Amino acid sequence: MIDYSQFPRKNILCVDMKSFYASVSAVTMGLNPLTCYLAVVGNTERQGSVVLAASPALKKDFGIKTGSRLFEIPEDPRIHIVNPQMKLFIRVSTEITKLFYRFVPEKCVHTYSIDESFLDAGKENPEEMAKAIQSSMRREFGLICTVGIGDNMLLSKLALDLESKKTKSGIARWRYEDVPNKLWKVHPLSKMWGIGGRMERNLNRMGISTVGQLAKFPLELLEKKFGIMGNQ
Secondary structure, three states, rough: OOOOOHOOOOEEEEEEEEEHHHHHHHHOOOOOOOOOOOEEEOOOOOOOEEEEOOHHHHHHHHHOOOEEHHHHHOOOOEEEEEOOOOHHHHHHHHHHHHHHHOOOOOHEEEEEEEEEEEEEEOOOHHHHHHHHHHHHHHHHHHHOOEEEEEHHHHHHHHHHOOHHHHOOEEEEEHHHHHHHHOOOOOOHHHHOOOOOOHHHHHHOOOOOOOHHHHOOOOHHHHOOOOOOOHHO
16 A cells, blocks of 8 residues: 655646637627537638637537537537637636636646646645636636646646546546546546557557556566656
């Protein structure tokens, strides 16, 4: 058994804006980002243009998602197809970061991408902070966010990607003790943050198909095969 008392145990929040580009576009058009059908594409004049973002309802009801092509979107009067407004997206993202500063000191915010950030909640109650952030986000921006909470950044990101987006509250928390039960069963390997398709194929060829099998695989063999990446 691992003695987790020797591990640094923090309260890290990973906050992700739900379908950010599509949601911001919807709000500016006076639409509900959760129920409207909206796609943001690279260029509305080109049928082969890539879908950069799709609203949750468009994903669910029409199967259109990031990476789909414009010509795949059905001709339906309910569907809104718009060009990206990068200046607007960046401005909204900046204002959201300022909102985070109301909850934690600036040094405790790490911006991971335009729609995702890590916050160190310190000794504050992380669940209550997550709920307050969600409420402020909805009230001030009309946007929805999901939150993963973990003992470190990795666990908060995994809680976000693998659980919080499926919960009614949009919040999930993972502790070190949850790793064997919640993480080891993850399959395919590329569902885990940090493992891409190429690495997944390499690991599969070594007989590793779940995170649990990877966790139990001899470290020296991983290092021999992949070098420093094997250790990481």
